[in-house]
Amino acid sequence: MVLIALVMAPVVAALIFSQSMVNSMIEKFVRISDGHIQISGSTYINIPDQYVSYTEKSISGYALMYSSTETASLQIKGIEAGYFEDAERNKQVTINTIDNSQKSNLNGITISSYTANKLEVGIGDKVALMVVPDTQHGVLRPVMLQVTGIYSTGYNMIDKSLAFVDYSYAIKLFESESSRITEVIVRNEYQDKLAEVKNQIKTDGIVTDWQQKNISVYNNYIVSMQAILLVLMIIVVVAAFFTASVANQIVEDDSREIALSKLIGAPDSMVRQSAFISIFTVTLAGMAIGLGLGILIGMNLSPVLVWLSEKNILVLEYYLVDFSASVPWGKIGLVMLSMAVVSALAVLISLRHTRKITPMRLFTGV
Amino acid sequence: MTYPIELVNICKSFPSADEKTPLQILNNINFCLKSNESTAIIGKSGTGKSTLLQICGGLDKPTEGSVLFNGSDISKLNDAKMSELRNRKIGFIFQANMLMEDFTALENVMIPALIQGKREHECKPIAQELLKQMGLEDRMNHYPAQLSGGEKQRVAIARALINDPDVILADEPTGSLDEENAKEVEDRLLDIVKSGNRTLLLVTHNMDFARRCDRILVLKNHTLTEERSAE
Numbered sequence A: 001m002v003l004i005a006l007v008m009a010p011v012v013a014a015l016i017f018s019q020s021m022v023n024s025m026i027e028k029f030v031r032i033s034d035g036h037i038q039i040s041g042s043t044y045i046n047i048p049d050q051y052v053s054y055t056e057k058s059i060s061g062y063a064l065m066y067s068s069t070e071t072a073s074l075q076i077k078g079i080e081a082g083y084f085e086d087a088e089r090n091k092q093v094t095i096n097t098i099d100n101s102q103k104s105n106l107n108g109i110t111i112s113s114y115t116a117n118k119l120e121v122g123i124g125d126k127v128a129l130m131v132v133p134d135t136q137h138g139v140l141r142p143v144m145l146q147v148t149g150i151y152s153t154g155y156n157m158i159d160k161s162l163a164f165v166d167y168s169y170a171i172k173l174f175e176s177e178s179s180r181i182t183e184v185i186v187r188n189e190y191q192d193k194l195a196e197v198k199n200q201i202k203t204d205g206i207v208t209d210w211q212q213k214n215i216s217v218y219n220n221y222i223v224s225m226q227a228i229l230l231v232l233m234i235i236v237v238v239a240a241f242f243t244a245s246v247a248n249q250i251v252e253d254d255s256r257e258i259a260l261s262k263l264i265g266a267p268d269s270m271v272r273q274s275a276f277i278s279i280f281t282v283t284l285a286g287m288a289i290g291l292g293l294g295i296l297i298g299m300n301l302s303p304v305l306v307w308l309s310e311k312n313i314l315v316l317e318y319y320l321v322d323f324s325a326s327v328p329w330g331k332i333g334l335v336m337l338s339m340a341v342v343s344a345l346a347v348l349i350s351l352r353h354t355r356k357i358t359p360m361r362l363f364t365g366v
Numbered sequence B: 001m002t003y004p005i006e007l008v009n010i011c012k013s014f015p016s017a018d019e020k021t022p023l024q025i026l027n028n029i030n031f032c033l034k035s036n037e038s039t040a041i042i043g044k045s046g047t048g049k050s051t052l053l054q055i056c057g058g059l060d061k062p063t064e065g066s067v068l069f070n071g072s073d074i075s076k077l078n079d080a081k082m083s084e085l086r087n088r089k090i091g092f093i094f095q096a097n098m099l100m101e102d103f104t105a106l107e108n109v110m111i112p113a114l115i116q117g118k119r120e121h122e123c124k125p126i127a128q129e130l131l132k133q134m135g136l137e138d139r140m141n142h143y144p145a146q147l148s149g150g151e152k153q154r155v156a157i158a159r160a161l162i163n164d165p166d167v168i169l170a171d172e173p174t175g176s177l178d179e180e181n182a183k184e185v186e187d188r189l190l191d192i193v194k195s196g197n198r199t200l201l202l203v204t205h206n207m208d209f210a211r212r213c214d215r216i217l218v219l220k221n222h223t224l225t226e227e228r229s230a231e
Helices: A004-033 A087-093 A113-119 A167-173 A192-198 A215-253 A253-265 A268-298 A304-311 A315-320 A329-356 B049-056 B080-088 B103-115 B120-133 B149-161 B181-195 B209-213
Strands: A035-040 A051-064 A070-081 A094-097 A105-114 A126-131 A139-153 A161-164 A179-184 A204-211 B005-014 B023-033 B038-040 B064-069 B088-096 B169-170 B199-203 B213-218 B224-227
Touching: A004 A087, A004 A179, A004 A215, A004 A268, A004 A329, A035 A192, A051 A113, A051 A167, A051 B088, A051 B169, A070 A113, A070 A167, A094 A268, A105 A113, A105 A126, A105 B199, A113 A139, A139 A161, A161 A167, A192 A204, A215 A268, A215 A329, A253 A268, A253 A304, A253 B080, A268 A329, A268 B023, A268 B080, B005 B049, B023 B049, B023 B224, B038 B049, B038 B181, B038 B209, B049 B169, B080 B088, B080 B103, B088 B149, B120 B149, B169 B181, B181 B199
Parallel strands: A070 A161, A105 A139, B038 B199, B038 B213, B088 B169, B169 B199
Antiparallel strands: A035 A179, A035 A204, A051 A070, A051 A126, A051 A179, A094 A139, A105 A161, A126 A139, B005 B023, B005 B064, B213 B224
């Protein structure tokens, strides 16, 4: 039972960790970078209200940013006033803005703390931006901006590349119609049905979703989750086979009692049934304890991650330190069901050994 | 006429150390046990008395011959039927009491009835009554490790009787007991035969106990001879 619990607990914790991490990464992509659905270059848009939480206008283009020491390649996103005041978005980002006393006449840009560190600039500093033209007749234009805000999502995939400017200013930087985007945030119940929602949108623009736009990132999430689930299931199946070997040992250790039961009239089927019930009950109890422990660990990983992040471990750059944990009941159910089924089969197979134990073992020892 | 147990031309041999000539233990054994009769098998150690008893109970198989239980050849029974026979018709008592160490005296007595399919509330009063008859009313909730040798053997007798078997097979039931406890166990076993329609087959070295039985059979030179018959 202890072994099963010790296997199940980290498996459950790992599932909670990985699923919660991916969910939080997706939420950051959706809320900060792209929205669930993007409609670009449109003159009209019609989306049934039932699908939509809200829509926002944005402009997107690319630029190189220079400080006196470094360069960064960035996606510049033009946003409307109050963009960061949205409650759900606010949960995904921390942001420091400039005091009015520090403001200059230059247009402002909000960069990530990652970019700020790379360029060695802070709030109030000036940076040069070389805007990459998004039309055929466009030319490279250098502009000077003031860093008016520094944000952090906690996720380097976003922080490395995204900077924000006012929508009204972005219109001047990026002239192409295709850079004008309407971001759609879909209601919770439709967030897993983006294809269905996209089909209901009537527009002359190009409709994409965040998964298509970040196809490699999305595929990485999917493949990572599948790989994690596969590895965890293999671990669980190996543990289940170990249960069978424990069952074998139990049968051998209890061979006297089994022989005695047969001596007083218990048929082999009854002996096996009884052994199966007791071993399987112990397995289920171990799984339940492991589930409880795993949930307890999985829901309280933040302090560990914060501690690890303080150690400046390089690989953590690609993960979130702070995310809200949730229990993926479906996947945990699948893993537990696999373990229960494989354990049951393996134990049943190993219990065939009881056939060889006859009452004569009491007298001959074999 | 059918008998509770009838052995017909029973032979038993084991592979010998050189694996060439088998080691003959029993040769052409024929006998039958009648109801309400106690029979003792005596003989020197190693002559095959216990093997013969195990063959009678369907625990071991003869090399040749048949064991008939109430006229039916038990070699033709499958595992389930053989188990049912052992559970309902035969009570076993051995020198080593063979109790389940993790169960109390009362539970040990109840187990064969539970295996038969009786409910706990049905068999518990019977088990309690049997243990009372064995003088163990104050030992019912004790585990085997907490009982003396004589007490364990009386628990084993109670267990052998719980399903009201036709035949009791006892292998040296007093072998590990002191004189006083041995006498008590002998009395109980012989009472059981007299008080019910049962048959007792006893293997023993204890000549005093054997003489109290209705018949004495001697196993010598692989064959069985009757030293004293009930008639």
